[in-house]
Amino acid sequence: MTVSPNAPRSPIFAANWKMNSGPSEARTFMRVFLTRYARRPDRTVLIFPPALSLAAVRDALRERTDILTGVQNIHWEAKGAFTGEISAPIAADAGATHVLVGHSERRHVFGETDEQTAKKCAAAVAAGLVPMLCVGEKLEERERGETETVVVRQLRAGLAALSNAQIADVLIAYEPVWAIGTGRTATPADASAVHVAIRAELQNVAGEHGRAIPILYGGSVNAQNVRSLLDAKGVDGVLVGGASLDAEGWATIVRS
Ligand code: 13P
Numbered sequence: 500m501t502v503s504p505n506a507p508r509s510p511i512f513a514a515n516w517k518m519n520s521g522p523s524e525a526r527t528f529m530r531v532f533l534t535r536y537a538r539r540p541d542r543t544v545l546i547f548p549p550a551l552s553l554a555a556v557r558d559a560l561r562e563r564t565d566i567l568t569g570v571q572n573i574h575w576e577a578k579g580a581f582t583g584e585i586s587a588p589i590a591a592d593a594g595a596t597h598v599l600v601g602h603s604e605r606r607h608v609f610g611e612t613d614e615q616t617a618k619k620c621a622a623a624v625a626a627g628l629v630p631m632l633c634v635g636e637k638l639e640e641r642e643r644g645e646t647e648t649v650v651v652r653q654l655r656a657g658l659a660a661l662s663n664a665q666i667a668d669v670l671i672a673y674e675p676v677w678a679i680g681t682g683r684t685a686t687p688a689d690a691s692a693v694h695v696a697i698r699a700e701l702q703n704v705a706g707e708h709g710r711a712i713p714i715l716y717g718g719s720v721n722a723q724n725v726r727s728l729l730d731a732k733g734v735d736g737v738l739v740g741g742a743s744l745d746a747e748g749w750a751t752i753v754r755s
Contacts, residue, residue, distance in 0.1 A: 509540075509541045509542050509543060510541075510542050510543070510729055510735060510736045510737075511542070511543045511544075511545060511670070511713055511715055511735060511736030511737075512542060512543070512544050512545070512736060512737060512739070512752060512753045513544075513545040513546075513547065513631070513672070513717075513736065513738045513739065514544075514545070514546045514547060514739055514743030514749060515547045515571065515599065515602070515717075515739065515740050515743065516546070516547060516548045516549060516552075516571075516740075516743065516744060517549075517571070517604070517740055518549060519549070519744055520548060520549065520552055520744065521549070521552055522551065522552050522555035523555075524552075525552040525555040525556050525559075526555045526558075526559060527746075528744075528746045529555070529556055529559030529560070529746075530559065531746035531747065531750075532746040532749060532750055533559065533563060535746065535747060535750030535751075535754075536750045536754060538563065538565045539565075539754075542753065543567065543736070544565070544566045544567070544753055545566070545568070545569060545597060546567070546568050546569070547568070547569045547570065547571050547597070547599055548568070549571070550570050550571070550585055550590070550593070553568060553570065553590075553593055553594060553595060554593065554594070556568055557593075567596050567597060568594060568595055568596065568597070569590075569595045569596060569597030569598050569628070569629075569631070570585060570590045570593075570595045570597075570598050570599070571598075571599045572585070572598070572599065572600075572602070572605055572619075573585055573586060573587045573590055573598050573619055573622060573623060573628075574586050574619075574622075575587075575615065575619050575621070575622040576622070577622070577625075577626070586622070586626075587619075587622040587623050587625065587626030587628050588626045590626070590628060591626045591627055591628055595628060596628065596629060597628060597629045597631060597670070598619075598623045598628045598629070598630055598631070599630075599631050599633060599672075600616050600619045600620050600623065600630045600632050600633065600657065601613075601616035601632055601633045601634065601653065601657055602633045602674075603633060603635055603674055603676045603679055604679075607637070613652065613653060613656030613657065614656065616632065616653070616656065616657040617656055617657055617658070617659045617660045618660065620632060620657055620658065620660065620661060620669065621660035621661060624661060624665050624669075629668060629669065629670060630670070631670040631672050631715070631738070632653075632654070632657045632658065632669055632670070632671055632672070633671075633672045633673075633674055633717070633738075634649075634653040634654055634657070634671065634672070634673055634674070634697070635649075635650065635653075635673055635675045635676050635679075635717075635718070636649040636650060636675055636676065636677075637649075637676045637677065638677035641675065641677065646675075646693060647693070647696050650693060650696065650697060650700075651696070651697075651700050654671070654700050654701070654704070655700070655704060658704060658705075663704075663705040663706060663708040663709075664708060666701070666704065666705040666708050666709065666712070667705065667708035667709070667711070667712065669712060670713050670714075670715065671697060671701070671712060671713070671714045672714075672715040672716075672738045673690065673693050673694060673697060673714060673715070673716055674716070674718050674738060675693075675718050677718075678717075678718025678719050679717070679718050679719070679740065680719070680740060680741060681718075681719060682719050683718075683719060684718060684719040684720065684724050684728070685716070685718060687727050687728055687730065687731035687734075688731070690716045690728060690731050690733075690734055691731040691732045691733050691734065694714050694716065694731070694732070694733030694734055695733045697714050698714065701714075713735040713736055714733060714734070714735050715735060715736040715737055715738045716728050716731075716734050716736075716737055716738070717737060717738030717739065719741075720737045720738070720739045720742060720752070721739075721741075721742040721748075721752070722742065722748060722751045722752050722755065725737055725739075725755050726755050737752075739752060
């Protein structure tokens with residue numbers, strides 16, 4: 500399947516299920532969600548289930564090629580003795596078109612480094628997957644006024660191994676760590692300020708190729724706040740955790 504995430508500037512709604520919903524739950528979710536969300540040309544829907552539930556989600560999408568799927572993490576090596584890991588070619592073979600890279604839980608729970616995110620982005624692109632590079636500052640970094648410094652560092656490092664033309668096809672998610680799973684959302688103005696800085700840096704790094712890269716906001720997005728966040732300048736979509744786990748609720752968000 501050809502994926503061209505940057506073609507129309509329509510909002511992207513991405514669900515990150517994290518470590519929730521096995522294949523049975525995933526099947527039930529998809530049955531309900533697909534009845535509540537009819538195909539719409541003016542938005543892109545993307546689901547990141549646990550890798551073991553990817554097949555169940557994809558089975559449900561046979562008639563709904565408008566909805567894209569991805570995995571939440573990959574290893575940077577293509578194959579080998581890395582017990583428990585999933586490579587980009589394996590994810591692509593299983594039907595994933597996208598992959599989250601550098602999610603804050605990977606960085607702060609599992610100690611993933613900037614260098615590793617660069618290797619993962621490169622491995623994803625080499626396997627034909629679209630990486631969604633996640634960046635975001637911790638609360639103490641925001642309080643010290645370091646938000647932009649941290650985000651720009653993560654961005655530059657994560658994209659370091661890609662050519663400008665390859666950078667044009669990535670997705671970026673700005674997820675302030677203090678807003679993830681806390682019920683505390685960045686205000687549209689706060690999100691906007693960081694998105695504008697990210698856009699400037701993308702153009703700094705990749706010139707014209709950085710102009711249309713979608714930048715999603717994530718962190719306690721729900722049906723009540725999604726509209727105001729999507730209306731904020733520079734916000735091209737949302738990456739949703741907790742509120743994407745309920746099929747009806749997710750359909751409400753995606754239809755907003
Ligand atoms: P919540 O929507 O649960 O805050 O999670 C955000 C997130 O980390 C999505 O990747």
